Amino acid sequence: MNVTELHKMKEAGQKGLVVLIDPDKCGDGYLDELLTIAAVNKPTFFFVGGSLMTTQRLNETVQFLKKNTDVPVILFPGSGNQIDENADAILLLSLISGRNPELLIGEHVKAAPALKASGLGIWSTGYILVDGGAPTTASYISGSQPVPRNKPEIAAVTAMAAEMIGMQCIYLDAGSGAQNEVSPKMINSVSKSVDLPIIVGGGMKTRDQLEAAWNAGATLVVVGNAIEKEPALLESLSESGSQL
Ligand SMILES: CC(C)=CCC/C(C)=C/CC/C(C)=C/CC/C(C)=C/COP(=O)(O)OP(=O)(O)O
Numbered sequence: 327m328n329v330t331e332l333h334k335m336k337e338a339g340q341k342g343l344v345v346l347i348d349p350d351k352c353g354d355g356y357l358d359e360l361l362t363i364a365a366v367n368k369p370t371f372f373f374v375g376g377s378l379m380t381t382q383r384l385n386e387t388v389q390f391l392k393k394n395t396d397v398p399v400i401l402f403p404g405s406g407n408q409i410d411e412n413a414d415a416i417l418l419l420s421l422i423s424g425r426n427p428e429l430l431i432g433e434h435v436k437a438a439p440a441l442k443a444s445g446l447g448i449w450s451t452g453y454i455l456v457d458g459g460a461p462t463t464a465s466y467i468s469g470s471q472p473v474p475r476n477k478p479e480i481a482a483v484t485a486m487a488a489e490m491i492g493m494q495c496i497y498l499d500a501g502s503g504a505q506n507e508v509s510p511k512m513i514n515s516v517s518k519s520v521d522l523p524i525i526v527g528g529g530m531k532t533r534d535q536l537e538a539a540w541n542a543g544a545t546l547v548v549v550g551n552a553i554e555k556e557p558a559l560l561e562s563l564s565e566s567g568s569q570l
């Protein structure tokens with residue numbers, strides 16, 4: 327699936343809900359339960375990945391999803407080896423809030439041949455970690471400082487640079503299980519500074535938070551932990567897709 331699908335969504339003013347699936351946390355029938363609920367309350371996409379993957383379940387998770395749902399499956403890789411050609415696309419993340427060359431370009435160089443051969447849709451993504459109130463796995467593993475929560479202008483100029491370099495979307499991430507989600511003020515500031523679709527995630531738990539993010543300019547809002555803890559939450563978050 328090409329990134330133009332995401333650009334079309336933004337141009338049409340459509341808003342999407344994404345469920346993040348961490349293959350490490352898919353035990354005990356979790357995916358069966360999730361897909362039963364998702365059959366009625368369809369998310370726009372499934373993202374699959376983790377900043378730290380301690381099991382080898384990526385391929386079986388992608389395979390299971392491709393077999394049992396028609397919701398597109400987009401890889402959200404914590405490293406260059408989280409590639410599976412059975413998915414529909416991959417967020418080719420470049421960690422632009424950090425200054426670690428491996429996560430800006432190094433991993434990408436190593437993964438380039440496999441990515442090209444995979445036939446996956448490539449969504450070049452400027453990935454911005456934002457302080458969500460506590461250190462997250464992503465910031466610890468990447469050894470990078472997140473953008474301070476109350477500095478929307480830093481996120482905005484970072485996104486502007488990414489757009490001029492040629493990246494195709496921006497991901498503002500307060501990190502897995504963040505105490506504070508990315509503020510609508512920061513989303514709005516980024517939205518006014520670039521024409522790119524904006525993906526927002528980290529610490530989202532309520533429909534009100536999703537709406538605040540969409541209204542501030544997000545095209546996609548990602549929910550991981552809250553649905554992992556309580557899959558039925560997908561029903562109230564999606565409101566049967568009325569807004570999607
Ligand atoms: C070259 C390729 C294919 C990929 C680049 C990979 C890069 C540079 C990633 C950026 C840095 C990074 C660690 C991103 C993490 C993204 C991610 C999958 C976050 C979601 O996972 P969490 O839910 O935070 O993970 P845990 O549950 O493991 O805490």
Ligand SMILES: O=P(O)(O)OC[C@@H](O)CO
Nearest residue numbers: 502503527528529550551
């Ligand atoms: O798990 P949560 O807190 O919903 O975060 C989702 C994702 O944006 C984390 O990278």
Ligand SMILES: [Mg+2]
Nearest residue numbers: 348376502550
């Ligand atoms: Mg996680």
